[in-house]
Amino acid sequence: MNFDRPAIKGGIPIRTKNNFLVFGSPLIENEEIEEVVASMRSGWLGMGPKVAQFEEEFRKYKAASYATALNSCTAALHLSMIAAGIKPGDEVITTPMTFCATVNAIIHAGATPVLADINPITMNIDTSEIEKKITSRTRALIPVHFAGRPCEMDVLMDIAERYNLKVIEDCAHAIEAEWKGMKTGTIGDFGCFSFYVTKNIVTGEGGRVLTKREEDIARIKILGLHGMSKDAWKRFTDEGHKHYFVVEAGFKYNMMDLQAAIGIHQLKRVGLFLERRKEIWKKYNEAFEGLPITIPADPQPETIHSRHLYTIMIDENRIGISRDYFLNAMTLENIGIGVHYLSIPEHPYYQKEFGWKTEEYPNAMRIGRQTVSLPLSAKLTGQDIQDVIEAVKKIIVQP
Numbered sequence: 221m222n223f224d225r226p227a228i229k230g231g232i233p234i235r236t237k238n239n240f241l242v243f244g245s246p247l248i249e250n251e252e253i254e255e256v257v258a259s260m261r262s263g264w265l266g267m268g269p270k271v272a273q274f275e276e277e278f279r280k281y282k283a284a285s286y287a288t289a290l291n292s293c294t295a296a297l298h299l300s301m302i303a304a305g306i307k308p309g310d311e312v313i314t315t316p317m318t319f320c321a322t323v324n325a326i327i328h329a330g331a332t333p334v335l336a337d338i339n340p341i342t343m344n345i346d347t348s349e350i351e352k353k354i355t356s357r358t359r360a361l362i363p364v365h366f367a368g369r370p371c372e373m374d375v376l377m378d379i380a381e382r383y384n385l386k387v388i389e390d391c392a393h394a395i396e397a398e399w400k401g402m403k404t405g406t407i408g409d410f411g412c413f414s415f416y417v418t419k420n421i422v423t424g425e426g427g428r429v430l431t432k433r434e435e436d437i438a439r440i441k442i443l444g445l446h447g448m449s450k451d452a453w454k455r456f457t458d459e460g461h462k463h464y465f466v467v468e469a470g471f472k473y474n475m476m477d478l479q480a481a482i483g484i485h486q487l488k489r490v491g492l493f494l495e496r497r498k499e500i501w502k503k504y505n506e507a508f509e510g511l512p513i514t515i516p517a518d519p520q521p522e523t524i525h526s527r528h529l530y531t532i533m534i535d536e537n538r539i540g541i542s543r544d545y546f547l548n549a550m551t552l553e554n555i556g557i558g559v560h561y562l563s564i565p566e567h568p569y570y571q572k573e574f575g576w577k578t579e580e581y582p583n584a585m586r587i588g589r590q591t592v593s594l595p596l597s598a599k600l601t602g603q604d605i606q607d608v609i610e611a612v613k614k615i616i617v618q619p
């Protein structure tokens with residue numbers, strides 16, 4: 221592959237940026253650092269009062285009925301599947317444009333994942349494709365609010381009601397999002413969130429489940445801590461030792477106070493971060509107008525878009541350079557980029573296991589092969605944004 225596009229002077233490429241701009245690097249302030257240090261000094265590092273505080277504050281932020289903290293969105297999806305009663309032989313419909321964790325959670329519950337292609341504009345599951353995929357074995361839907369854009373939840377919930385399906389929202393990208401006044405993660409039966417390092421708020425690793433029903437959250441709390449009876453973590457508090465009883469074979473999926481210490485302060489800034497990402501989004505939109513690339517569609521009316529990923533499409537037929545050439549050229553310019561995602565059927569495991577063919581999901585296939593995520597973290601400085609724009613323009617020469 222020929223990477224001669226970065227300007228060359230005296231044989232040395234001139235990079236747009238001197239230091240590598242890490243994709244998705246989070247904005248961490250002193251409050252988080254001091255809270256983590258305080259946890260370390262207190263000696264209470266594991267699951268404890270800060271986890272309980274973060275759990276409750278996030279529940280209130282989302283105006284949800286019930287919430288529990290876990291160590292990842294992957295864990296949240298897995299336990300939601302179990303609490304939803306998904307079993308071997310069942311089918312669960314989701315999107316081919318997602319992170320592998322969504323599909324793996326279905327597999328770990330013993331069920332069979334079924335994919336419905338995406339709408340090429342919204343990049344979310346195409347609701348008109350869902351009904352074609354429903355069989356007598358279908359038990360649940362997992363919509364993924366891709367890039368932070370909420371799925372058409374009213375249509376989806378109507379399908380779920382008509383076919384008696386559980387709905388598990390994958391909100392890994394969509395902490396702040398709303399569909400027609402309804403908050404993502406509170407519309408379906410379960411809402412699963414991620415606080416992974418690149419997400420809109422972070423705890424390093426971390427996750428959350430919201431549920432509508434008390435019995436679902438109670439089961440998930442128990443399953444997330446080895447299957448031990450209610451509030452087993454309290455056995456180490458000054459409330460006095462309480463015996464716990466193992467009531468199910470659970471998992472080690474709990475969050476730590478060290479993680480919650482970061483999350484408590486990140487959550488206070490969730491709105492500020494979103495405003496900053498909106499500004500960056502607008503700057504990118506303005507800068508890329510007229511370039512032969514596709515930029516994200518505007519948010520739909522009556523929605524809040526979480527602005528998690530700013531994705532551009534690099535169509536080789538249109539601009540003469542491939543997406544992978546562009547990825548490498550951006551890296552040479554010292555700009556970290558991401559790919560979200562190669563469509564799920566591109567991966568050999570799923571092809572082998574389920575016989576999926578990439579071409580059977582043409583919208584997801586095309587987008588997966590053209591998409592590039594540009595840096596969008598609230599941490600970006602004005603200079604960083606300029607550098608990203610300059611690098612894109614340097615590589616994509618106007619026709």
Ligand SMILES: Cc1ncc(COP(=O)(O)O)c(C=O)c1O
Nearest residue numbers: 292293294319321392414415416
């Ligand atoms: C759409 C989607 N679902 C699930 C996950 C899994 O999240 P976590 O890393 O918190 O397990 C991710 C993480 O990148 C994601 O992007």
